[in-house]
Amino acid sequence: MLTSLLARTSGALLCLTFFVVAMASSLVFGNIPVSLDMLIASCLDYDPGSLEHLVIRTERFSRTVTALIVGAGLAIAGVLMQTLTRNPLASPGILGVNAGAMFFVVVGATLFSLTSPSELVWAAFTGAATAAFLVYFLGQEAGRGISPVRTVLAGVAVTALFVSFAQGLLILNQNRFESILFWLAGSVSGRELATIVPLLPGFGLALLVALLLSRQLNLLGLDDEVIRGLGLRVGQIRLLVGLTVIVLAGTSVAMAGLIGFVGLIVPHMARGIFGTDHRWLLPMSAILGATLLLAADTVARMIIPPQEVPVGVMTALLGTPLFLYLARQVRQLS
Amino acid sequence: MTRSLVLRTPGDRYSLKLNIRVLKMTLALTALLAISSILALASGSHPTSFMDVLGTLAAPARSDLALIILEIRLPRVIMAILVGAALGSAGLILQGLVRNPLASPDVIGITSGASAAAVLFLWLGGITGTSLLLAPVAMGGAFTVALCITALAWHRGISPARLVLVGVGLAAALTAVTTLLLVLSPDSTAMNAYIWLTGSLYASQWHDVTALTPWLAVCLPLALIKLRHLDAQSMGEDMARGLGSALQGHRLLFLVLAVALAGSAVAYAGAVGFIGLIAPHMARRLVTSGHTGLLPIAALIGALILLYADWIGRVVFIPRDLPAGVFVAGIGAPFFVYLLYRLRHEPG
Numbered sequence: 284m285l286t287s288l289l290a291r292t293s294g295a296l297l298c299l300t301f302f303v304v305a306m307a308s309s310l311v312f313g314n315i316p317v318s319l320d321m322l323i324a325s326c327l328d329y330d331p332g333s334l335e336h337l338v339i340r341t342e343r344f345s346r347t348v349t350a351l352i353v354g355a356g357l358a359i360a361g362v363l364m365q366t367l368t369r370n371p372l373a374s375p376g377i378l379g380v381n382a383g384a385m386f387f388v389v390v391g392a393t394l395f396s397l398t399s400p401s402e403l404v405w406a407a408f409t410g411a412a413t414a415a416f417l418v419y420f421l422g423q424e425a426g427r428g429i430s431p432v433r434t435v436l437a438g439v440a441v442t443a444l445f446v447s448f449a450q451g452l453l454i455l456n457q458n459r460f461e462s463i464l465f466w467l468a469g470s471v472s473g474r475e476l477a478t479i480v481p482l483l484p485g486f487g488l489a490l491l492v493a494l495l496l497s498r499q500l501n502l503l504g505l506d507d508e509v510i511r512g513l514g515l516r517v518g519q520i521r522l523l524v525g526l527t528v529i530v531l532a533g534t535s536v537a538m539a540g541l542i543g544f545v546g547l548i549v550p551h552m553a554r555g556i557f558g559t560d561h562r563w564l565l566p567m568s569a570i571l572g573a574t575l576l577l578a579a580d581t582v583a584r585m586i587i588p589p590q591e592v593p594v595g596v597m598t599a600l601l602g603t604p605l606f607l608y609l610a611r612q613v614r615q616l617s
Numbered sequence: 618m619t620r621s622l623v624l625r626t627p628g629d630r631y632s633l634k635l636n637i638r639v640l641k642m643t644l645a646l647t648a649l650l651a652i653s654s655i656l657a658l659a660s661g662s663h664p665t666s667f668m669d670v671l672g673t674l675a676a677p678a679r680s681d682l683a684l685i686i687l688e689i690r691l692p693r694v695i696m697a698i699l700v701g702a703a704l705g706s707a708g709l710i711l712q713g714l715v716r717n718p719l720a721s722p723d724v725i726g727i728t729s730g731a732s733a734a735a736v737l738f739l740w741l742g743g744i745t746g747t748s749l750l751l752a753p754v755a756m757g758g759a760f761t762v763a764l765c766i767t768a769l770a771w772h773r774g775i776s777p778a779r780l781v782l783v784g785v786g787l788a789a790a791l792t793a794v795t796t797l798l799l800v801l802s803p804d805s806t807a808m809n810a811y812i813w814l815t816g817s818l819y820a821s822q823w824h825d826v827t828a829l830t831p832w833l834a835v836c837l838p839l840a841l842i843k844l845r846h847l848d849a850q851s852m853g854e855d856m857a858r859g860l861g862s863a864l865q866g867h868r869l870l871f872l873v874l875a876v877a878l879a880g881s882a883v884a885y886a887g888a889v890g891f892i893g894l895i896a897p898h899m900a901r902r903l904v905t906s907g908h909t910g911l912l913p914i915a916a917l918i919g920a921l922i923l924l925y926a927d928w929i930g931r932v933v934f935i936p937r938d939l940p941a942g943v944f945v946a947g948i949g950a951p952f953f954v955y956l957l958y959r960l961r962h963e964p965g
Contacts, residue, residue, distance in 0.1 A: 300821040311712055372782065375784070377789075405709030420717070432621035432778050432781060432782065433717065433719065435782060435785060436717055436720065436724060436781060436785070437719055438718035439724050439785050439788070440719050440747065440894065440953070442722055443724060443890055443891070443894075444891075444946070444949075444950060444953060447815070447891070447942065447943075447946040448946055448950070450811065450814065450815050450942075450943075451815065451942070451946055451947070453811065454811065454815055454940055454943060455939070455943070457808065460804065460807075460808065461804075464799065464800065464807075467796065468703075468796045468799070468800055481769045488725060499883065511681060516831075543789060543793075544789070552869055568863050569827070580914075587801075590801060592797060592800075593796060593800050595789065595793065595796070596793040596796055596797040596800075597796070599789055599790055599792070600790060600794075602789075603786050603787070603789060603790035603793075606782075606785075606789070607769060607783055607787070608784050610782030610785075610786055611769070611770075611772075611779065611783075
């Protein structure tokens with residue numbers, strides 16, 4: 284862990300470098316390889332006649348932006364949830380928030396024929412909120428407060444509930460097979476930039492709220508009575524943090540479907556490097572989350588060309604070993 | 618006080634204590650199951666009357682009607698009962714073992730293991746219909762995953778909390794693998810795999826029934842004999858040891874029983890979810906008893922749920938035949954919400 288300001292700053296710069304590299308590779312690599320010069324040229328001097336320029340401008344650019352936003356959003360949501368529940372295994376994927384959002388998006392897309400993310404995002408918010416409420420409710424144990432193992436099980440059960448509903452819809456609506464599978468498998472491709480833009484203000488606001496709450500979040504790890512003694516309104520802050528999680532996770536799902544484990548891996552990585560101070564943890568998690576998803580998406584294009592591995596699969600395979608490691612650390616819980 | 622009936626052999630060498638309420642409830646549920654089965658046999662795209670069904674069952678004749686009832690509907694109804702019973706009991710055993718009311722075969726990864734193996738098999742073979750090898754492959758998947766979970770969760774014996782968390786983690790990875798295979802498959806295979814993943818009893822045959830029956834015939838009686846040790850464990854590890862129960866040995870036995878029951882059921886009917894989660898809770902609402910008394914009730918309730926889910930999928934949307942798994946989730950969800958409401962007030 285980096286402790287001094289200098290070490291942290293250089294660590295942050297290194298992460299930023301990785302982030303820029305990941306972003307550039309996400310724009311450059313793929314079925315139609317593009318050179319770096321070409322990439323710069325397409326930004327500065329766009330030529331609609333060139334195939335490479337067209338690919339970058341229409342397909343790659345929106346894909347990179349989606350991956351960036353989704354990665355950052357899920358990572359921040361993960362940090363917030365882990366702090367809120369004091370549970371190292373918490374994340375929007377594990378605790379069912381993503382699945383709830385996904386199911387409501389699928390319902391919106393199939394039954395009400397909503398198509399643009401700006402309409403679907405409201406469905407996603409509703410779903411994320413429903414799932415979060417269910418899991419919070421279920422995770423509580425009479426007299427003993429929130430139990431980590433119980434919360435995880437509640438999350439998994441809620442996920443199972445929503446995923447099986449989505450699968451049911453998929454079978455009832457076989458002609459929408461492809462589109463529902465998109466949400467279930469999770470993908471950052473095929474989103475037009477114009478459809479993402481309306482989501483950005485809400486997302487930006489949630490991000491800002493999270494960053495402004497850094498100090499309060501640092502205190503949430505303490506005992507409730509200590510926090511109250513320090514003059515903090517615990518209930519209000521918890522509610523605000525919960526709402527922020529719902530907006531961040533909901534937006535991510537409305538853009539890219541079910542992408543798990545980013546919210547679990549990244550906070551642990553960031554905490555390992557920068558420590559538990561949320562003033563560092565939150566921004567660095569956002570950068571690392573974006574980097575991770577960009578890298579995962581770029582690699583997913585290269586494993587079995589010309590087909591692509593869904594990026595949600597990539598993150599799940601990356602995240603499982605970490606989850607198992609963390610699970611082995613959790614002791615004396617049930 | 619619960620009233621009980623005690624049967625003794627001469628000289629009190631062996632005795633059997635039966636809880637009267639459990640006995641009554643078992644009989645009532647069995648009767649309900651029998652009536653429901655006849656109802657299910659009588660309905661379908663080819664209308665048949667109640668009397669026809671009873672007549673055919675009593676004296677099989679060589680007719681189209683007999684063919685439909687005995688060769689098409691009867692194996693399917695029996696499969697629904699067997700699979701539902703297996704999943705209900707597996708859920709009860711797992712919840713007792715893990716001492717957590719939210720555990721079930723699908724939550725801790727046993728079903729995911731079977732699913733991943735089955736989808737891998739369908740993908741490698743490019744199979745669009747059914748295959749006789751699918752069930753053994755799926756069962757192999759369930760056992761492999763259970764073995765991995767046990768090995769990863771092992772820390773001087775099986776620790777229930779770790780068992781759950783490791784299972785959840787592995788389930789997520791296996792779901793990812795399943796999704797990957799689905800995305801890579803051509804649409805026809807993917808759809809076929811999807812129907813399997815939802816759980817369907819479509820085209821169940823007599824050989825499925827004969828293949829599944831031995832698993833239940835071995836596991837359920839064994840569970841009935843051994844489940845009292847789970848009651849001892851539910852009072853805490855020290856108490857169980859003090860009562861002379863071989864803690865780790867019994868945990869292993871219960872895990873194997875649960876995997877065998879859930880794995881065999883899922884292998885023949887696909888990844889039907891939720892029954893393992895909700896049937897034990899419904900059983901606990903009906904009777905107050907130790908695990909031994911709960912087992913027949915949970916099994917019967919599981920059977921009833923799947924029987925009705927399959928019946929809805931088969932009859933309501935004629936001519937389409939929808940997978941039972943869709944409706945199990947439909948029946949399970951309202952109960953799940955109720956459960957959530959109740960569980961808050963119970964220590965778990």
